[in-house]
Structures are given as C-alpha cells and as structure tokens.
Amino acid sequence: MNEPKVNLTEMLTNIGNTARIAAQGLATVPTTLKAAALRHAAAAIRADGPAILAANAQDIAAAEANGLSGAMLDRLRLDVARLEATAAGVEAVAGLPDPVGDVIDRAERPNGLILTRVRVPIGVIGIIYESRPNVTADAGALAVMAGNAAILRGGSEAIHSNRAIHAAMVRGLAAGGLPEGAVQLIQTTDRAAVGAMLAAEGLIDLIIPRGGKSLVARVQAEARVPVLAHLDGLNHSYVDRAADPAMARDIVVNAKLRRTGVCGATETLLIDRGFADPLPILTGLLDAGCELRGDAEVRALHPAILKANDDDWDTEYLDAILSVKLVDGVDAAIAHIAAHGSHHTDAIITADEPTADHFLARVDSAIVMWNASTQFADGGEFGLGAEIGIATGRLHARGPVALEGLTTYKWIVRGTGQTRP
C-alpha cells in the first residue's frame, strides 16, 4: 500500500480527542434521536449499495491476487443480500431498548440525601476486527445506540469496503443530527495503528477485539486499555447418569456439529460412567461425520474412535472433532471443566434437578446450561437483539455483550444543603 507515512500517536490523539467530544455530546442524546440517526445510516448504506459493492470488489480482487484462502475470501465478500442484512442489522439496533438513563437503584439516606445509580455510556469504544466488513456497521451502530463514540479499526484487506460503509454511516448519522466524530474509522492500513490503539490510555475507554485467536491474544497481551474479549470457547457438554438418552444424543450432536466454527460449539464431551448407554451418542456423532478422540476406555466403546493425546483436553478444534472422556459423576465433570475449560459455555444434560443445580452453581463459566445445546451461546439467542462479542473475563460484563455491556453508571446525589458532620 503506497500510503504517506503517518505519525500514528498524533493521529490517534486527534481521533481520540474528536471521539471524546463526540461522546460528550452523544451521552445526552435522547433515544429517539439516536434511533432515527441509525435509521438514516441504514438508508445511507442502502443508497450507497453500488459504491460499497464496487469498493468490495476492489478488496476481493486484491485478496485474490494476494492468494487469500476461500474462507477468508468468503468473510470478506459482500453481495446484495449481505449488504441488505447489514443495513437491516443497523435498523434492528435502532429498535433495541436504550439502557442509557435506566435507574439501577435508588436510596434515600437518613440525612435526606437521595442517591440514584443511573446507566450512562462508557465513552469511547475501540473496536478492532478482521476481514468481515459488516462489523463496521454493526459495531458502530451498537456503540452509538449505547451513547458511545466508536473508533473502528478493520482488517487491511477490507479497507475499501470499510471506508465505503463508514462513509455511508457517517453521512446517515450526520443527517440524523449526531456529532461528526460519533463513528470514526482508522483510515491507515499500517498495522502499527493497532498498537497505538492498545496504548491509548485516557483516549479509549474500552477495546473490543473481534476476530481470530491471534488478534485477540495480541490485544489481551499488549493492551493498556481495558479489554472485553474471549480468547477461547473450550466448551464442555456433560452427560449425567440421569440424562434422558435421546435428549442427550440430540443435544450433543447439535452442540458439536450444528456449526463447528462458532465459539459456542462443544469441544469436549464428558460422559458419566454411570450413564447407561453412551453408544448411541457416539454413533450419532460418528454417523454425522464427527471425528472422536478418547482414551483406551472410550476407544473400547467403538472401533472408530481415535486416540486422544494430553493436548486434546485443552484444544478448541472449531472443527468436526470432539474429545470424549468418561468421568465419575458430576463433581468429576466440574473438576475437569475447572482444569481445562475457558470459562465460556458449559452444559449439563440430566433429568435430575439437584444435580443440575449443583453443576450450574459450581461451574465458573460466563454461561452455564442445563438440557440445552451450547450453540445457544449467542446474544441474539439470548434476546439481546445483537451482540458486540462474548466476554469470558470476570469483570464488567460476562457472556454475550450488547447495549448494556457498553454502558457504565454514575451516582447522582441530590441534596437540600446537606453538609457532612
């Protein structure tokens, strides 16, 4: 890319200051105006459809010339249907309930002071993502609807698509009366811009990486700014002795194979040694094309099962591969998950409610499930309308993060002249 050399720190300081001013304005914009501006942005994306698709064709041509793989090309590619889905996604965000201004709690003190805790936007959100250009619209819309300014940094391979979508968004938001700097896109493809974002303490309040493991790992390792992210979805489904056999088979096959590349996919199957008949689950998986890996005890159950190595218990396959282990009841399952899980999503299948409650209380994951497929780990499925990501850390927000996770709160104290004795 023949770009002029940019002073990244200076560039980011300017972008950050612009974002802070925009955030101060956005913080008090009423819900109806934010929603109307997002509908303008959706309309602008539709109106710019041909230009956006032409920009995308440029990116696709460059990616093909650079030998990008089929899956990456697919993530990069836009067509009329995907662009319409992107615009509709922005409209859907406009229809979500606005958490800003919600009163979390209220108390009157004996001295007459009235305290309320009120939801307010976080401020400036940095989003670092890879090849999917629709994130430019999705993430920008979520940030703005929660009253935040967004600084977006997409993958260099999608730069023309991102610029075109961003230009449409900005035109729409401005038509709706929102501040200029509500959504900014880092225009340079210099990879060092990511490092500058990660170091931007005071300019960016929160960074959300959306992409593959290497991106997320880099962000988590380098960031001086708080990060909301998940690195791994090493999820377990545990079939208890009291599980209904048919339900167990259906849930496990779905949890592993519905889509193998999503972060909610099950990667390890734990089966209680007290469960009467594991074979239908295993044949169900094998018949559906899943590779199974286990130790000698598991391999004795079916000749097609391959040998598991020690690494298998710590591997997120994101593929039609499943590690299988027999355990002695729910506490052994909980211990295995504590040792090998990634605190994302773990499920128990059992007809025994006390056993389920035991598991749900003791497994320390963002999402714990009873008699359901781990593939439900998704903001849309949770009724959040959209998600900006799933968080596996313990602070601020956990599990699917949508509008509420993009807010914080302030304490408002109303007095009548009180002084402290």
Place this chain on the structure above:
Amino acid sequence: MNEPKVNLTEMLTNIGNTARIAAQGLATVPTTLKAAALRHAAAAIRADGPAILAANAQDIAAAEANGLSGAMLDRLRLDVARLEATAAGVEAVAGLPDPVGDVIDRAERPNGLILTRVRVPIGVIGIIYESRPNVTADAGALAVMAGNAAILRGGSEAIHSNRAIHAAMVRGLAAGGLPEGAVQLIQTTDRAAVGAMLAAEGLIDLIIPRGGKSLVARVQAEARVPVLAHLDGLNHSYVDRAADPAMARDIVVNAKLRRTGVCGATETLLIDRGFADPLPILTGLLDAGCELRGDAEVRALHPAILKANDDDWDTEYLDAILSVKLVDGVDAAIAHIAAHGSHHTDAIITADEPTADHFLARVDSAIVMWNASTQFADGGEFGLGAEIGIATGRLHARGPVALEGLTTYKWIVRGTGQTRP
C-alpha cells in the same frame, strides 16, 4: 529485614492456586455461614488483642527507629479503641446483605429456554495497601462476605501487626468452617512481591490498591491484572448564579475543610460570574483557615487571595488550600471540570432544578452531587455499609465499591432439550 530469599513467582503461584481452590469453595457457601465465620473472626481479633497490640508495638518501634513521620506513625498505630473498631467493622460486614445469588434479570425465550443472570463472586481478589493494619481485617472481610478469596499485601512497616491480625482472622474463619485459603497474607516484605502480584494474570482476578498516589500509580502502570482504583480526587464545587448564598457558603466550607486529606474533599471552587455575592463564601473559607488561590479577577475580591498558577487547576491539594475560578455559567463549569477533573466527585449548588439536571447529566464523574458537600463521597455515607475503595475508572464498578462491586454475574440457561436450528 533478614529473610530467606524467596522465589516470588513460585510463592505467588502457590498462593494463587490455594486461593483459587478456596474461592471455588467460598462461591457456594450460604450467607449465614459466611456471616457466622466473620463473627468468629471478629471474636478472634478481640481475643488476640494483647498479641496484636504487642506486634503493633514492634512495628511502631521499628518505624520510629527508621524516622517515620507523625502522620505515618499515626496510620500505623493500633490501640484498644482502634482494635475494637476493627473487630466491630468485621462484624458490620457480616451484617451486610449478601449480593451473591441475587437474580439481576430473568427472561423466557420463545423456544422455552429460561435465562437468569445471577450474581456470583469474582474469584480471587488481590489487595495491596500501605500502613494501616486495620485494612487486613476490613478488606479480608469484604472479600470473603462477597464469596471471594483474598490475597493481601500490606505495607512492610506494618508486617508484624498484619501477621497478628491475619492469624486471628484465619483462626476465626476456620472455626466458622471456611476454607483455609480464604484470606492469605503475603508474608514476605520483599517489595518485588507487589510486582509479582501485578503480573499474576490468571491467578488474581482483580487488584485493588489502597494507599497513596505513588502506590496507585505504580499499580495502574504495571498491572497485567484488572485494577479497581482511583488515583486522584480532583473534585469541584460549582456555585451557580441561582445558588442560595448561605447554603453555598456552608456547603463549600464543609466540602473543602471538614477533612482536607480525604479523596472526597473539594479542591477547586468554581463560581458563576452571575452569582451575586461570592465574598461571604471566600471569607468563610479564609476565616476557617483556608488558603485561597485565584487569578487577578478572583484576587480583586479579597486581598488575602494568593495568585494561582496554571498548575493549580490540576492540583489535588489534600490540604487547606483551594483554587477559585469565576466562570460564565454552568456550561463553562462543566467545560472546566471536563478539562481538569479526575472523574471522582463534582457538585453543583443551585436552587434551579433544570440547571442542576443539566450539570448532573453532563459531568462525567463517578459521583455527581446537587446541593450537597463532596465530602459525602464515601461508601458508608452511601449506605453501602463499608467500602473497599472508590473507583474512578469507567468499567465494572464506579464510585464507592462495596460487596456488589466484588461480584460479577453468570448466565444460567435452563432448557428441556432444546437444540439450535
């Protein structure tokens, strides 16, 4: 200190693993048992009173030999009354409502899945503090009541006092049936232990520094673990043109002078040029012994007012000194606070409710106040029962942090065999 050389990383890994196991146990201990164990701990502190005071006398003697200042000696010193207050503080924590298990929200999805978000402990909390030995009991009690394991690192000058209080706490908690590692104290006084805590990703989930600016600044700069802290309390009181003159004087004098060394003290007074008579406020402050600093316009109001430098607007005096500025109305006050504040506590004094609401909505601080003294910025005054600190960051918890701030949540999904289409 003649201590054997310790491998700090190894030590911290052992402490961290012990804490994690304790945290797993604590997470499901019922409220009544946690409260009873804390009452045992309070009783043990009382029972060990003579031993704790003897240990404290050792610390005081060493501190005097090292030439510690009067204020530091005072913070370090325990006596019968302070020790009783410490034990009573632990009992007070035992009486607080337990947030663990609270259902934040609940939803039933069209497919029948029932989702609840339930408060759970964060896990392992590291607390790094300075000379006050009562923090050993206070912070340990708060962490445990919220179901967390605590790793405490106190100031080396208080090591004997801290060890004695910790030993009593642990004996009491064990008598109450809590896990051994619920509260651990770093026994070495090697300063590098702080660095090892700050680097302990995965072992410690959250670090809370309690102490002076240099400690907090170091923790914020070095930590690879999330931190909840405030560095500065550069708080403003703004007297609007519509303020009641007597109320304004009383609030401002209290906000500055009640205790000048607390983080909720006002450091800058902003007065609306439209406010009729600022002189009684200024003389009220001067008569009470406060040094005032202002520009030429302010100095023209009273001959005793000294000249303010540019630095004064960014200085947290923590002393009987106040910078004073005249501004053109509420928006100029908001702009000054945005440029110079530390997002801690800022107050408006006005009889005009719309102006107050304008200020409360636009000042981006953890605590915003109307017609009240900024000195109320305190967890006890907020009815939280106790506080582990005040947070000025934007994520997770803001303002006074007590039990709720020491928890997070998990999503519990209950199904009846649902698979995702």
